[in-house]
Amino acid sequence: MTQQMSGQGAAQGATPGGAQAAQAFKRSCGTCTLCCKVYGIADTQSPIGQWCKHCEPGRGCSIWETRPAFCRQFYCNWIMLDWLGEEWRPDISKIVFTIEPSSGFLMFQVDPGTPDAWKREPYYSQIKRWATEGLSQAKCVLVFVDKAATLVLPDGDAQLGELGPQDRINIGPGGDGTIKVEVKRGPKPS
Ligand code: SF4
Ligand code: SF4
Numbered sequence: 001m002t003q004q005m006s007g008q009g010a011a012q013g014a015t016p017g018g019a020q021a022a023q024a025f026k027r028s029c030g031t032c033t034l035c036c037k038v039y040g041i042a043d044t045q046s047p048i049g050q051w052c053k054h055c056e057p058g059r060g061c062s063i064w065e066t067r068p069a070f071c072r073q074f075y076c077n078w079i080m081l082d083w084l085g086e087e088w089r090p091d092i093s094k095i096v097f098t099i100e101p102s103s104g105f106l107m108f109q110v111d112p113g114t115p116d117a118w119k120r121e122p123y124y125s126q127i128k129r130w131a132t133e134g135l136s137q138a139k140c141v142l143v144f145v146d147k148a149a150t151l152v153l154p155d156g157d158a159q160l161g162e163l164g165p166q167d168r169i170n171i172g173p174g175g176d177g178t179i180k181v182e183v184k185r186g187p188k189p190s
Pocket of ligand 1: 078
């Protein structure tokens, strides 16, 4: 018998909540298991974009009691942020929304089975609004489909390709009243 999961690990920077934080959340995962698909989990050899072998989609984790620490610590924003509407529930939106802890960047990891889900409404307009607000605070908005990243900007979307762990996005004043966004590529993992 499986138990419903309450989260798992994120390849692109999750927002760990921890057990105590979990008790404070009003929401639970219910039938959602999308984070068990969209992220790659080293501990379970789960490739990015494929269901973890321990996941029973729509039901939960079959190794709940012994699931990796990474899984125990992950909570998506829909769980943590009450003000996000029901439409942002990941199994409805097909998008797992997190905030990267060190940068504050907004991260949207899309179900690769519906790679254009983030371009549908009401999601696209809301993501654009967050991109506009975020830039004024030097925070980027990144959408991932598997490892392919799109940087969402108020006036366009920039395809960045695959972002490696050593790649960095710098954001700051452009000198003429504009904001400059620069992607610095690090060495590729061997
Ligand atoms: S994506 Fe969020 S709501 Fe869905 S299973 Fe993971 S933590 Fe729960
Ligand atoms: S081990 Fe369990 S919680 Fe972790 S990704 Fe797999 S199914 Fe999800």
